[in-house]
Amino acid sequence: xxxxxxxxxxFEAEALPHLDTLYRVALRYAGEHARAEDLxxxxxxxxxxxxxxxxxxxxxxxxxxxxxxxxxxxxxxxRSREPTPVDFDAVDPxxxxxxxxxxxxxxxxxxxxxxxxxWAAIDGLPEEFREVVVLSDAEELPYGEIAELLxxxxxxxxxxxxRGRRLLQQALYQHAVEMxxxxxxxxx
Amino acid sequence: MSRExxxxxxxxxxxxxxxxxxxxELAQQVKQHLEDCRPCLGHARFEESYLAMLEAKVKAAGCxxxxxxxxxxxxxxxxxxxxx
Numbered sequence: 001x002x003x004x005x006x007x008x009x010x011f012e013a014e015a016l017p018h019l020d021t022l023y024r025v026a027l028r029y030a031g032e033h034a035r036a037e038d039l040x041x042x043x044x045x046x047x048x049x050x051x052x053x054x055x056x057x058x059x060x061x062x063x064x065x066x067x068x069x070x071x072x073x074x075x076x077x078x079r080s081r082e083p084t085p086v087d088f089d090a091v092d093p094x095x096x097x098x099x100x101x102x103x104x105x106x107x108x109x110x111x112x113x114x115x116x117x118x119w120a121a122i123d124g125l126p127e128e129f130r131e132v133v134v135l136s137d138a139e140e141l142p143y144g145e146i147a148e149l150l151x152x153x154x155x156x157x158x159x160x161x162x163r164g165r166r167l168l169q170q171a172l173y174q175h176a177v178e179m180x181x182x183x184x185x186x187x188x
Numbered sequence: 189m190s191r192e193x194x195x196x197x198x199x200x201x202x203x204x205x206x207x208x209x210x211x212x213e214l215a216q217q218v219k220q221h222l223e224d225c226r227p228c229l230g231h232a233r234f235e236e237s238y239l240a241m242l243e244a245k246v247k248a249a250g251c252x253x254x255x256x257x258x259x260x261x262x263x264x265x266x267x268x269x270x271x272x
Contacts, residue, residue: 016260019250019251019256019259020251022251023250023251023252023255024249024250024251033252037255037259040255040259041258041259041262044259044262044263045262045263045266048263049266095199095231097234097235100234101227101230105233105234106233106234106237107237107238107241110237110238110242113245115245115246115248115249118245118246119246119249122246134246136207137239137243138242138243138246139246140243143204143207143209158204161203162200162203165203168242169238
């Protein structure tokens with residue numbers, strides 16, 4: 001086996017298993033499938049060509065997500081909407097647990113919501129929140145890894161997550177009420 | 189600082205607790221609070237099922253097979269280390 005194919009083989013072994021994660025995250029950034037595919041393909045091509053600069057056995061997922069994110073910001077976002085600046089302090093939604101603690105304390109209504117509506121609710125979040133919620137709660141990246149990827153302090157990751165999760169819960173709850181999956185709290 | 193944690197503090201840290209992102213000392217304080225406070229324990233169970241639901245629904249989708257095939261085909265036509 002020559003050097004080239006050995007390198008290609010290690011790329012396939014270490015990078016390709018993260019394709020599902022890259023595609024899901026790309027879809028959240030890009031907003032639709034065709035652009036997500038382009039974004040993932042560009043990311044994989046850059047990663048493949050730069051594979052010699054990746055230190056084998058370190059965190060390939062984080063390395064690939066960094067390329068994906070930079071590619072999106074530098075080459076894709078210009079062609080789409082700029083993120084709306086969010087006044088983080090103004091966003092302090094309530095936890096919805098107290099609205100359902102009597103009617104559905106285990107939150108079973110969540111499992112009735114179809115996957116596409118969950119995605120739609122995630123896509124409805126402001127980008128700053130959507131990004132951390134997807135990386136943390138969907139892809140299970142540790143907070144420290146998200147902080148490094150986004151270049152922000154870990155405390156900022158935590159506060160964005162706190163608000164993003166509550167906004168997402170509220171959107172899902174409102175949908176569940178509309179669909180009759182859960183009864184709204186009766187005002188006394 | 190007191191080791192007693194009130195409901196507001198505990199609820200604020202529930203997700204970080206469930207994701208095992210608290211320092212051992214804070215995690216212990218949240219754990220203790222949940223053992224002593226039934227309403228907060230109920231809230232914690234609710235948030236736990238929320239996080240499990242979210243992860244399960246999101247992970248149900250991945251890279252579509254035809255996209256995977258197209259990307260693999262492009263990679264196999266590409267030579268590494270050419271930079272362009």
